[in-house]
Amino acid sequence: MDDESKIRVLLVDDEADFRRPLAKRLIHRGMEVFEAGGGEEALSSLKELPVNVVVLDVKMPGMDGIQTLEAIRQTDAPVEVILLTGHAAMEDGLAGIKAGAFDYLTKPVNLEHLAQKIRHAADKIAARKAKAREQEFRERMEQQMAATERLAALGTLAAGVAHEINNPLAIIGEAAGFALMLMEKPEAKQLPFYNSLMNALNKIEQNVKRGRTITHQLLSFARGGDDAVVLKETDIVDLIHDVIAMVNREAKGKDVTFEVESTANKVYAWTNPDGIRQVFMNLLTNALFASERGQKIVASVEDGENIIRVEIADSGCGIAKENLDRIFEPFFTTKPPGSGTGLGLFMSRGIIDRLGGSIEVKSKIGCGSTFTIYIPKVSKNAVVREPDKHWLEAAKEIERSNSHGSGAR
């Protein structure tokens, strides 16, 4: 900040005898001063020096002050220009202001006035910068909000569709299952095209399962405020080891290893363990998918005061820049059809959002991706529930079957 608020002046005058003492006195007043002996020199200095105010003599041989000012304005360098005009040359000053100067002073210059003008000009620049920053911030926020809203709307729509698809899917599943049962009878073996029929029926059944995975994931996302989620004291480190154990077989096949780092042996949060497990599952499966033979995936847990930070980093293929914005959208996937639903990260984000946390990603093509999750130690929807034992048992049962039914795939 200090560096930014420092006033840097470029003093442009062909007369070194005038320029030097003035520069010295401005330096004395805490400004940083650079000098140029003419218009061309000023223009080339501006390209390299971090100047914010230019003090420009109008009367110069060659390129004069007004011409220099016009040239500066064309470079859209973020500088303000103060003109120094000869005595009784008011036209020059007015022309300068028309050409975009901040102000003008007549020679001989009162140093106090000049210093004050320079400060004003610098303030104007600072204000403009702050405004630009604010504008940029607001635009970014708006973009983010639009993205969040779009995701929410997409999620709701997708869940609605999923619900409607579910019934026909159930009927197809039952019909195929029934047909397959009939095919098991000895007399069915006599049927012509028996093998082709079996093949077709199996395909139907398999793909109903695939469809079911998708509809169930979407619907469990749409459950939103989710009454069935039971929050409990959960060791995040333990949970990661759990999930690694689940994907380890696949990892071994690919010769990929896992490493867990943690600031403590146990890191507890009052959270939704099944949700978090699903998130870890999705992230680790993705990391594994992106990794190449012999690479390592590092999961690190950092215990904080209110928030636990979990980082899952691979050194795999990375995510293309144009895809980074889209990876949390439902159905966005770069995996071949059938191998990914495109819902894993979408779901993960939903789970983490609902717990009051956040999820971030950094990635570079060829260097790998790092997902960072922030999990609040006490989740925001940690509601104290009435001690209804039967209900709790029921809910636990649901938890269990959910983790089987809609895990990352």
Place this chain on the structure above:
Amino acid sequence: MVRVPVNVLVVDDEKDFVEMFSLRLSEFGERVTGVYSGQEALEALKKDEYIDVVILDIKMPGMDGVETLREIKRHHPLVEVIMLTGHGTVDTAVKGMKLGAFDYLNKPADFKEMKEKLEAARDRKAQHEERIRQAEARSLMRRGGELY
């Protein structure tokens, strides 16, 4: 070992679903009745006292699954009910279990899981019936002691 078939009543407004589901269960050896509304379910239960388990869809027009469950449990407390839910209505399933449903199944259901739950439900009903029989026998014995 001879397998005793489970008497199942399937309730869903999706007729095709009831038909296919019933065919499959029958093929597996269960005794199945299919109906398409809560009202019909209650009538079927009145007519057929051997029904062990009701598989009940939660989302139905008119009398919905939860309402039907409440009525079933009021008139036939021993009959076990398995709720059939879209994954999105699990909350309703929990409510159903609070009202006395035996369990719930996500639709489309996994057949193996469904069979297991079906048999578990039937077994619980048998246990309850057995306990009631024993209690009745005990009370008969006691009364007998007083009489003679």
